[in-house]
Every structure is written in structure tokens, then in C-alpha cells.
Amino acid sequence: MPPARAHTHRASARQQERLTTTTTILRRPRPRPPAPAPATMASGALYNPPRDVTPEDRNSLMPLLRQLTSAPDVSEEAFAARVAMLNRDGDGDAMPRQFCVVVPRTSDNCIVATASVTFEYKLLRSCAVCAHVEDVVVDASARGAGLGKMVVDACVQRARAVEGCYKVILDCAEKNVAFYEKLGFQRKEVQMAMYL
Numbered sequence: 001m002p003p004a005r006a007h008t009h010r011a012s013a014r015q016q017e018r019l020t021t022t023t024t025i026l027r028r029p030r031p032r033p034p035a036p037a038p039a040t041m042a043s044g045a046l047y048n049p050p051r052d053v054t055p056e057d058r059n060s061l062m063p064l065l066r067q068l069t070s071a072p073d074v075s076e077e078a079f080a081a082r083v084a085m086l087n088r089d090g091d092g093d094a095m096p097r098q099f100c101v102v103v104p105r106t107s108d109n110c111i112v113a114t115a116s117v118t119f120e121y122k123l124l125r126s127c128a129v130c131a132h133v134e135d136v137v138v139d140a141s142a143r144g145a146g147l148g149k150m151v152v153d154a155c156v157q158r159a160r161a162v163e164g165c166y167k168v169i170l171d172c173a174e175k176n177v178a179f180y181e182k183l184g185f186q187r188k189e190v191q192m193a194m195y196l
């Protein structure tokens with residue numbers, strides 16, 4: 001993503017395109033719902049329900065991420081180490097830090113959709129938690145079949161399961177605002193960034 005400039009009263013069109021979209025999640029712990037059964041999409045292709053990323057996903061996940069932004073190949077070892085770090089909290093951890101969810105195509109296990117959710121543990125609001133959804137992308141061949149909604153919903157479900165998590169926020173381009181609004185998000189404030 002290109003760097004955004006500091007906000008001024010004379011914000012450029014590009015700055016105005018950079019948005020932070022926020023929705024509020026009820027602040028109470030809830031168990032994670034059971035995963036849905038595999039579903040046939042409009043295209044006729046069959047996809048498995050969202051699951052956590054595994055080291056075996058590297059070969060299809062990295063090219064998928066390149067449809068979103070710069071994602072140079074990483075070694076098998078580096079990928080596996082990062083996945084182990086992401087997954088070390090495990091299912092049911094009361095204070096997870098991050099999940100990367102992926103949707104595999106049933107026929108070949110190729111990853112065709114992904115999203116990540118990261119948890120920010122705050123001091124304010126009585127030590128509340130804020131969830132950040134990032135890196136949402138669906139393979140170009142599989143868009144419009146409900147997979148984008150599926151991976152974002154999976155992230156929101158993870159957030160709902162974290163005690164004290166009261167909102168889910170994300171940044172998106174103007175062209176994706178309607179997509180997130182369909183999923184229940186609301187336009188809120190603006191995004192600021194400093195690239196290091």
C-alpha cells in the first residue's frame with residue numbers, strides 16, 4: 001500500500017480514499033461457533049470452511065497474498081516459524097494475539113481466500129480488547145462466491161470469542177467500503193500511516 005500523508009484540511013483525493021471502518025462488537029465472551037460444513041459456491045467449485053493457516057499452505061498462500069500487496073516468497077523454514085508463532089496461542093486461548101484464517105479449495109487444498117485478525121490489549125475501557133482485521137484477499141478466480149464474507153466473518157467470530165473484545169476495525173480502499181458495509185461494518189474516521 002502506498003504511504004499516506006499526514007491529515008490536513010486540504011487532504012488529497014488519495015487521502016480521502018484511505019478509510020478506517022469500524023464496527024462495535026458486544027463486550028462479552030462467547031464460545032467459538034462450530035465451523036460450517038463445506039459449501040458449494042455459485043461457480044460450482046467446492047471450498048472447505050475457514051481454518052488456521054498451516055506450514056503446508058505456503059505454496060498457495062504466498063501467491064494469493066501477492067494479489068493484495070508486496071509478498072515476496074519466504075523460505076519454508078521462515079514460513080513455518082511464522083505460522084508456529086501465529087498459532088501458538090491455540091484454540092480456546094483466553095488471550096490470543098493473532099489468527100490467520102485460510103479457505104482451501106477442496107479439490108487440491110489450494111488456498112483461495114485469507115484474512116488475519118490481530119488483538120490489541122488495552123488499558124482503557126477496563127482493559128478492553130480491540131480486534132484488527134487485515135490482509136483480506138480472495139483469489140481472482142473465486143471472487144463473488146462468498147469467500148470474502150466467509151473469511152471476514154471467521155475473523156469476527158474469533159473476536160467475539162475473546163473476552164472483553166468490544167470492536168473490530170479495519171482499513172480499506174474506497175472501492176471496498178460497500179463490501180464491508182454489507183458485512184455489518186460502518187464507515188468511521190480516517191486512516192493515518194507512517195511507513196518506516
Ligand SMILES: CC(C)(COP(=O)(O)OP(=O)(O)OC[C@H]1O[C@@H](n2cnc3c(N)ncnc32)[C@H](O)[C@@H]1OP(=O)(O)O)[C@@H](O)C(=O)NCCC(=O)NCCS
Nearest residue numbers: 136137138143144145146147148149172175176178179182
Ligand atoms: C474485496 C474482496 C475481498 C471481496 O471478496 P469476494 O469473495 O469477492 O466477496 P463476497 O463474494 O464474499 O461478497 C460478499 C458480498 O459483498 C458484495 N461485494 C463484494 N465486493 C464488493 C465491492 N467491492 N463493492 C460492493 N459490494 C461488494 C458481493 O456482491 C456480496 O454481496 P451479496 O451478499 O449481496 O451477494 C475481493 O474482491 C478481493 O480479494 N479483492 C482484492 C483484494 C482486496 O481489495 N482486499 C481487500 C483489502 S481491504
